[in-house]
Amino acid sequence: MxxxxxxxxxxxxxxxxxxxxxxxxxxxxxxxxQPWRLFTSSSLDEALPAAPVSASSGSSNDPAAVASPTPATPAPPELVPTTPVILSSGTFLSQEHETTGAARLLKLPDGSHLLRLENLASSDGPDVKVWLSSLEAGGDWFKYRSGRYVDLGAIKATHGNQNYAIPTGTDITGLTSVVLWCDRFSVAFGSAPLT
Missing domain, CATH: 1.20.5 (Single alpha-helices involved in coiled-coils or other helix-helix interfaces)
Incomplete structure (x- = not known):
């Protein structure tokens, strides 16, 4: 017993x-x-940054400005774009997860650069980042770590329109794709060529 x-x-x-x-x-x-992320999503609809209004345009209420002499011939205005210029763009290709939408590399009127994701639809996941990469979009996603890339930070939402500022001084030459990269598991959710 x-x-x-x-x-x-x-x-x-x-x-x-x-x-x-x-x-x-x-x-x-x-x-x-984080398996619950298979069933979650988020949405964000950011507008493009607005062009700044020139301080010299319009009238002034400053009496000194009114009293000062005006030149006989006004100086011609500088030819500065007032809207973003599209430098390159492409459509997302699905890789590890179904991903659709478009990516645009933009030059803003102030000379800075911005990556814009439009009509994005992808999956949620742990530690998903937005990368600009020197490697071709699509194909084997193991390759992305071996190329040159610029990490623009965590993805803001799984769906919608989003803006990602490119750090000042970043050399964007040779960056030919956008990758939604899961840093925790080293997989690409999707990528878009920038042409």
């Missing part, structure tokens, strides 16, 4: 230890993979 009790007690201890190990694995796996 004592042998049977000892055997039952040993099984309870083993079952308790196994239960704790299984529960720990489930918690760690959930934290790492």
């Amino acid at each position: 004592n042998g049977l009790r000892g055997l039952l007690r040993a099984h309870r201890i083993l079952a308790s230890v196994a239960g704790v190990v299984v529960l720990s694995l489930v918690v760690v796996g959930a934290a790492l993979f």
Whole structure:
């Protein structure tokens, strides 16, 4: 009888230890993979940045400005674009996850650069970033880490229109694609060529 009790007690201890190990694995796996993100999405609709209004245009209420002499011939206005210029663009290709929409590399009137994602639709995931890459869009996504890339930060939403400022001083020559990159698992959700 004592042998049977000892055997039952040993099984309870083993079952308790196994239960704790299984529960720990489930918690760690959930934290790492975040499986609930398969069922979540978010949406954002950012407008393009507005062009600044010139301080010299329009009338002034400053009396000194009115009293100052005006030149006989006004200087011709500088030819500065007032809307963003599209430098390159492309349509997203699905890779590890279904991804649609377009990417546009823009030069803003102030000379800065911006990446705009339009009508984006992709999946949610842990640690998804927006990259500009020197490698061709599509194909084997293992390649993206081996090329030159600029990390523009975490994706703002899985759906919609989004703007990503490109850091001042970034050399954008040779950056030929946009990649939605899951940094945690080193996979590309989708990519778009910039042509």
